[in-house]
Amino acid sequence: MHHLRTALLGVCLLSPLGAHAYSVYVSSEKDNSITVVDGETLEVRQVVPVGQRPRGIALSKDGESLYVCTSDEDHIEVLDLKSLKVDHTLPSGPDPELLALGPQGRFLYVANEDDNMVTVVDVDKRTKVIEIQVGVEPEGMGVSPDGKWLVNTSETTNMAHFIDLSTHEVVGNVLVDQRPRVAQFTPDSRQVWVSSEIGGTVSVIDVAKREKVHVITFAIPGMRKELIQPVGIRITDDGSRAFIALGPAARVAVVDTKTFEVEKYLLVGQRVWNLAFAPDQSRMFTTNGVSNDMSVVDMERLKVLKSIPVGRLPWGVVVGP
C-alpha cells in the first residue's frame, strides 16, 4: 500500500494539469463490464466490456493492470489500464469469485466457490501454482500485509481458514457466524476481521492466537434485524476506523477499532456490497448492487457526497491510477 501510494504520488506529479488524479474501477456482474470513474470529478470516464459475470477485482502491484474474476468464464482477465483492453487471461480454477494479491504482487489467491478450493496463481508465469482444499463454498480472501497469512472464509462451513503462505497449508480454522463473506486484516497484521452475512456480525480474530476476541453486532432503529447483512470491510491505513458494508440495510457502519463500537451508520445505496478508499483516504466508494450505483463518502465529515450510476449489479470496487 505504501509503495502504491508513492507510485501514485509519482503519477500525480508527472500528470499534466487537469488530468484525473486517480480512477475508481467498478465491476458490473450483470453488464459484463468495468466502469471507470474519475475519482476527483466523479465523471464516468469509460465503460470497458469484459468477460461474463465479473465480480472480484484487484489492482496489480505496479498499478498497471486490473485482475478481474470473470466467474462464468472460469478464468481471470487481466485488463491493461492504459489501453483499457483485456491483455491476457490467467488460469483460476472454476467459478472464480474473489481474489487477493499477495504483498509481493507475484501470487494471486483465488476462491473457487464450486470445488471448495483456493487456487494460487503466478501472475508472471501465468500458471496455477497449487490448489488448497478448504471448506464448502470458499468466498472471502484476505492476505495479511506482512505476507504471512491468507485467510479464506467458507460460506457453508462457516469458518475462517488460516493458510500459511510459506507452506500453502491450512494450519488453523476459526468458527465464525453464518455465511462469512469477507476477510480483512488490520494494517498491523495482528487482527483479521470477518463479516458474516447471515449471522449479521463481524468477528474480530486475533491472528497470533487464532481466536475470536470480539464479535461486533449492529442495530439500526426501525430496521429489521435480518436485513443487516455485513459484507465488505475496509480499515483505514492508520488502523483507527473500520467501515463495514451492511448489504440490504443500505448502510455502512463506521466502527472504532479500539472499542469496537459503531460510531455512525452512513446511508448509502441498496445492497451495499464492497468498499474502496481513495489513495489519500479522503473518500470512500461503495458498490450498491440493487440501486445500481456507487456512493461516494467524504471520509473527514463522514457524509455521503453523491451517488453515481454505474453498470447493473455493481459488485467489486478498487481504486487505481
Add this chain to the structure above:
Amino acid sequence: MNPAMSRSSDWIRILASLSLILSIGLVRAEPLSIPIGLISAERAEYIPLSSLEPRIEDEGLEGARQGILDNNTTGRFTGQSFDLLPVTLTSDQSPSDVVRDLIQRGVRLFLVDLPAADLLELADLPEAGDALLFNIGAMDDDLRTQGCRSNLLHTVPSRAMRADALAQYLAWKRWMRWFLVVGPLPEDRAFGAAIERAAKRFGAKIVVQKPWTFKAGASRTDSGHFNEQQLANSFTQVEDYDILLVADEADAFGAYLNYRTYRPRPIGGTQGLVATAWSGVTEQWGATQFQRRFLERTGRFMTPRDYAAWLAVRSIGEAATRTQTGEVSRLRQYLLGPDFKLAAFKGVPLSFRDWNGQMRQPILIVSPRILVSVSPQEGFLHQFSTLDTLGYDRPETECSIR
C-alpha cells in the same frame, strides 16, 4: 478406472485429510460420530405428467446426502462426523419397528418422510422420548396447530405457509378475485382449505370455487388433447376472476388447465405460479453454487423434498458445530433457542418457531422456468419476524413445545 486405482486414490484422499487433521491440531483423535436415520416409504411407481420431467426415485435421500457432505466438510475441521442411515420401508414393514431398532443401535436423530399418522406414531414411541425427529415430507397444517410434539420439528413448510406466501404475492399484484379449483384427493382439499384461509387473511375473494371431478391425462393418446381442450374450456366458463388457483397436489390435472381456460387468465397454486420451499430455478443468494453441486452429483435438480432433507441435516450440523456435542437434548435446546440461525440460500437466516417446531423460511414464488418473487412481500409486517406472516403464528396454535 479399475477398482485398485480407485482404492489407491481413496487412500490418497484419506491420507490427505489425515494430514490436514494432524496439521490442524485442534481435532480430537477420534471424531465424534453423529448418526442420522432417514425413514421413508417405498413410493408407488410414479410417471411424471410431462415427458420433459425426470422420474425421481431418490427424492429426499439425495438432499440428505448433500447435507451430510456439507456437514462433514465442517466436521473435518471440528472433529465431528455425520453418517446417514437411510431406510426405505417396504409395505410389510412397520415404521415403529425400524425406528426402535435404530434407537437401540444408538441413533437419536431422524429425518422422517412419512404421512402424518405414521410420523406421530414414531414421535409417540416411548423409546423416542429422547430422540429428535425432523419432518421432511408431511405438509399437514394439523401437525403445526394441534398435533405438535416436543420431539418433532418440521423443515418442510406447511400448506398454510405456501398458501400465505402465494396470497401475499397476489395481494401485492392486486389480483384479489380468485377462482379456486380443488382436486379429488384429501391433500387437494387440504391445500384448498389453506388457500381459503389465506384469502381471508389477506383480503382476497374467492369468487368461484369448483371441485375437479374429471379424469384427465390423455397426453399419451393420439389426439388426446382434444378432450382436455374441450373439458377445460367448458369447466372454466364462470364469472370473471383475476387468477385461477388450482389445488392438485398429485399433479394430475392442474397443468391441463393452463392456456385452456375460457377467459385469458393466469393459473397458480399447485401448478403454474407456485409457492414452494425450493426450485431448480432459484440462483439468488449463492444458490447457483448449491444447485450446481447438487446437479453435478445427482444429475438432476434439487426438489423441495430434497431441500427439506438438506435443511434438517444442516440444522443438526449447525447445532452440533456450535454446541460441540451430539447430545440430543442440547441440540434441541439450541435449535429452538434464539441463537440458532441457518444460512440456506434464501437471503435471510432460517430458524425454528419455538411453539410448534416449524422452520420459518422465505417461500419462493416460481414459474416453471424462472423465479418470480419471494415472500414475505414488502409491507407485510410482524412484531417479531416478518417470516411469521407465513403460516400459523404463535397465537393461532394450541401448541407450545418449548
